[in-house]
Amino acid sequence: MSLLDNREPEPAGGAPAALLDPMLPRRFRIGHTRQDTRDTYTLELEPVDGAPLAYLAGQFTMLDAFGVGEAPISISGNPLVPGPLEHTIRDVGVVTHALITAPAGAVLGVRGPFGTPWDVSDAAGGDVVFVAGGIGLAPLRGAILELIAQRDRFERVVLLYGVRTPEDILFGDELRTWAKDNGIVVEVTVDNAQHAWRGRVGLVTQLVPRAGFDARRTTAFVCGPEVMMRYVASALVDRGVRENRIRLSMERNMKCGVGLCGHCQLRELFVCVDGPVLSYDRLAPLLSCR
Amino acid sequence: MADDVRVLGMDGLQQLVDVLGARGYSVVGPTVRDGAIVPGAIRTVDDLPRGWGDEQDAAHYRLRRRDDDALFGFAAGAQSPKPVFFPATELFWRGRRTGEEFTVNQEGPEADGDGIGPYALLGVRSCDLHALAIHDVVLLGRNHVDVRYAARRAGTFVVAATCAAPGGTCFCASMGTGPRPDAGYDLALTELLDGGPHRFLVEVGTPRGAEVLDEVETAEALGVDVQGADDVAAWSVAHMGRTLDTEGLKDVLYAGAESPRWDDVASRCLACTNCTLVCPTCFCTSVEDVADLTGDVAERRRVWDSCFSEGFSYIHGGSIRPEIRSRYRQWMTHKLAAWVDQFGTSGCVGCGRCITWCPAAIDITAEAAALRWTPQPTVTT
Numbered sequence: 226m227s228l229l230d231n232r233e234p235e236p237a238g239g240a241p242a243a244l245l246d247p248m249l250p251r252r253f254r255i256g257h258t259r260q261d262t263r264d265t266y267t268l269e270l271e272p273v274d275g276a277p278l279a280y281l282a283g284q285f286t287m288l289d290a291f292g293v294g295e296a297p298i299s300i301s302g303n304p305l306v307p308g309p310l311e312h313t314i315r316d317v318g319v320v321t322h323a324l325i326t327a328p329a330g331a332v333l334g335v336r337g338p339f340g341t342p343w344d345v346s347d348a349a350g351g352d353v354v355f356v357a358g359g360i361g362l363a364p365l366r367g368a369i370l371e372l373i374a375q376r377d378r379f380e381r382v383v384l385l386y387g388v389r390t391p392e393d394i395l396f397g398d399e400l401r402t403w404a405k406d407n408g409i410v411v412e413v414t415v416d417n418a419q420h421a422w423r424g425r426v427g428l429v430t431q432l433v434p435r436a437g438f439d440a441r442r443t444t445a446f447v448c449g450p451e452v453m454m455r456y457v458a459s460a461l462v463d464r465g466v467r468e469n470r471i472r473l474s475m476e477r478n479m480k481c482g483v484g485l486c487g488h489c490q491l492r493e494l495f496v497c498v499d500g501p502v503l504s505y506d507r508l509a510p511l512l513s514c515r
Numbered sequence: 516m517a518d519d520v521r522v523l524g525m526d527g528l529q530q531l532v533d534v535l536g537a538r539g540y541s542v543v544g545p546t547v548r549d550g551a552i553v554p555g556a557i558r559t560v561d562d563l564p565r566g567w568g569d570e571q572d573a574a575h576y577r578l579r580r581r582d583d584d585a586l587f588g589f590a591a592g593a594q595s596p597k598p599v600f601f602p603a604t605e606l607f608w609r610g611r612r613t614g615e616e617f618t619v620n621q622e623g624p625e626a627d628g629d630g631i632g633p634y635a636l637l638g639v640r641s642c643d644l645h646a647l648a649i650h651d652v653v654l655l656g657r658n659h660v661d662v663r664y665a666a667r668r669a670g671t672f673v674v675a676a677t678c679a680a681p682g683g684t685c686f687c688a689s690m691g692t693g694p695r696p697d698a699g700y701d702l703a704l705t706e707l708l709d710g711g712p713h714r715f716l717v718e719v720g721t722p723r724g725a726e727v728l729d730e731v732e733t734a735e736a737l738g739v740d741v742q743g744a745d746d747v748a749a750w751s752v753a754h755m756g757r758t759l760d761t762e763g764l765k766d767v768l769y770a771g772a773e774s775p776r777w778d779d780v781a782s783r784c785l786a787c788t789n790c791t792l793v794c795p796t797c798f799c800t801s802v803e804d805v806a807d808l809t810g811d812v813a814e815r816r817r818v819w820d821s822c823f824s825e826g827f828s829y830i831h832g833g834s835i836r837p838e839i840r841s842r843y844r845q846w847m848t849h850k851l852a853a854w855v856d857q858f859g860t861s862g863c864v865g866c867g868r869c870i871t872w873c874p875a876a877i878d879i880t881a882e883a884a885a886l887r888w889t890p891q892p893t894v895t896t
Contacts, residue, residue: 245660245662246621246662247659247660248607248608248662248802248815248817249607249608249619249621250619252617252618291610291612291617291810291813292610292612292804292806292810292811292813293804293806294802294804295802295804315831317831318831327615328615330615331615332615332616332617334617334619450832476830477828477830477835478827478828478829478830478835480800480801480802480820481800481802483658483659484657484658484659485653485654485659485661485798485800486799486800486801486802486817486820487798487799487800487820487822488799488801488820488827488828490845490849490853492769492848492849492852492853492856493852493853493856493857495857498658498659514772514773
């Protein structure tokens with residue numbers, strides 16, 4: 226019945242079990258902090274012990290500002306290219322503020338990587354639609370770069386990106402490169418803008434019906450606020466994309482990242498280990514329930 | 516019924532405590548403190564709640580004097596042995612910052628000063644033993660292991676006790692988790708108060724249990740002893756204060772996510788978190804960072820948390836479950852339904868503590884029954 230019932234007692238006061246403790250952070254040094262928009266920054270981290278962090282696009286880490294706390298942050302870098310560990314962070318709370326204001330050279334704690342990846346290779350042979358809302362582009366960046374590295378394995382590739390204002394557009398230079406050199410149809414829309422903006426104004430969901438892709442052989446990767454993802458998934462389904470070909474990256478409160486603390490539960494799912502990337506056919510019945 | 520069955524007298528029970536102590540175990544069992552039965556250190560049989568019984572009902576708990584010398588004559592205590600292995604607050608690490616650098620030192624269970632066992636549980640009830648097995652699955656049986664729980668839990672010796680006095684809120688018989696211990700013990704006691712000598716039928720569950728019992732004075736179990744223990748268990752089954760119909764319960768909860776019943780229970784629930792604090796299977800925790808005034812010395816602690824707190828589900832922009840109806844639904848749906856999908860068993864062992872300790876007398880068995888019979892709203896999209 227129990228795993229441990231038949232173990233012989235160990236001497237009292239002995240050393241704690243020499244098991245790997247997932248709650249202990251590794252140390253990474255900030256190499257460079259780049260300001261992306263007015264409130265969003267990308268941190269490039271180097272491992273103090275020299276051992277790089279292997280990860281898959283879509284996974285996240287728990288980033289730790291010493292003495293302040295931890296926050297779950299998606300990795301925004303290219304998993305195929307060795308280099309600094311990248312996280313793109315919006316300055317919205319105590320921990321994120323401490324992270325983005327830490328000087329170059331400061332050491333941060335990193336636990337992970339945790340969670341399920343996008344697995345963009347699974348979409349090979351068909352069309353791909355990325356849909357991002359705001360900072361939601363950051364977790365998708367690794368998957369987009371992974372796709373670009375093997376672009377000829379995919380048919381039509383579309384990125385639909387909605388942000389509040391033109392000033393909030395992330396990775397602007399890269400968006401242009403992806404459109405110009407990498408065969409990705411990039412459509413950007415903003416919620417509101419000044420006169421200088423010549424692009425689209427409106428919700429990202431409005432881009433779904435007229436985006437050119439063959440719904441029956443499309444895989445969609447969606448990341449943004451939950452309400453946006455619900456409407457996008459629903460629009461994709463209306464367009465004919467199968468529910469099990471739509472993947473969403475879910476956000477929930479996370480304290481441990483390893484399925485032990487219970488905070489991120491979505492009915493039977495532990496978002497930190499069963500997700501954050503989950504297919505819409507599993508999520509659909511759970512998303513409307515508050 | 517185990518093959519190896521013996522009879523233990525009061526002297527024998529003291530010897531058992533002594534033998535366990537001599538073998539290096541910290542013996543933990545039921546004690547009376549602050550007007551309630553709670554887990555505590557057992558050095559002699561006199562530390563046990565001799566002659567104490569209890570009255571339990573929704574929002575009601577009182578100790579009462581029994582008219583006999585029963586050592587285990589009460590129902591589920593105010594707290595299960597959960598905190599022995601899974602304390603309410605626990606140190607993860609201490610760290611020091613120098614300039615822009617910092618170092619952290621992993622802290623094990625000994626850092627909190629209460630030792631790491633090995634523990635011997637004396638008189639643990641079948642409901643709590645099932646809860647312990649559930650915690651083993653949750654905290655040790657998956658991809659990531661709670662290393663501090665593993666250290667505390669290693670080598671635990673279990674002396675279980677058949678429940679002879681189920682309370683008004685008990686329903687282990689409905690959950691298939693009691694009242695008689697059926698697995699997970701080294702030794703299982705059934706206290707016999709049948710007019711004969713005050714004694715215990717002892718069932719041996721493991722070779723280690725037999726080895727320990729060999730060092731203790733025991734007598735052969737007679738037919739009357741074996742029958743007496745069966746009678747105790749049968750009496751307890753017949754005197755459960757509550758029942759819970761588990762037939763199709765997972766589907767009832769999943770289908771009832773939008774039931775108006777949640778509004779009804781939310782109008783009574785205070786979101787005080789008592790139920791989760793006394794539940795022997797609730798495992799949710801948070802982490803707290805505490806730094807000194809300079810910010811250079813910090814420690815991270817894990818603390819029990821509850822899905823009833825508003826902050827529990829907070830993400831940037833607000834709480835996922837701002838309303839009490841959502842939080843009560845989360846707790847009950849997890850406990851009785853999602854738990855089955857996650858871990859293969861119900862998360863409820865029928866100990867009744869959440870009913871007893873709810874200041875608003877909310878009864879999980881009544882809520883489950885009400886949900887079963889409340890018509891579903893028509894879903895419009």
